[in-house]
Amino acid sequence: QSALTQPASVSGSPGQSITISCTGTSSDVGSYNLVSWYQQHPGKAPKLMISEVSKRPSGVSNRFSGSKSGNTASLTISGLQSEDEADYYCCSYAGSSTFGVFGGGTKLTVL
């Protein structure tokens, strides 16, 4: 069982917006602004999409945004495109004993 909880799957139609949640605890997501999000296409390495809750690395589309409220972080993708269909993972720092934890992953389907 993953330390961070994500929905197994989400779906949306092209042009729509979707949000993927990542629920942790007060020991990880709730305590640190060190949540990152990754996109992974089949057979490929993960790609960093969001760092430090809401920072978008250079080259990542501004259709991707991140936020956090309490123990839950969220990734929002606006203007869905077919190439957004992939698995998405969140990751959070969890303190100086546990260090880093990933979510179980969410499969995004673009209908």
Added chain:
Amino acid sequence: QVQLQESGPGLVKPSETLSLTCAVSGYSISSGYYWGWIRQPPGKGLEWIGSIYHSGSTYYNPSLKSRVTISVDTSKNQFSLKLSSVTAADTAVYYCARHLQWAFDYWGQGTLVTVSS
């Protein structure tokens, strides 16, 4: 452009030690950042294994700590993973990656390691 490349045996026998190396190009490990290992069992999610700072300080997943050793060789600009007493549950694609503030910005392509006799 920062590039990372994993290398090592693709097949390891149960109870033996898995050894992988990550060669880094386009950036000197000595310049900073953390360097980590992440694995992904077939069809499953990502699991952080451990990381090493350029100074040699190491940080391990508590669930794997007793079996993991990560080391760095700055002269070769590479870092390595050793995982002892492997079982079939350790079968996975193993990735190396660079990170800072728990954001992994550059990843290797990954290498599949199968544990089987």
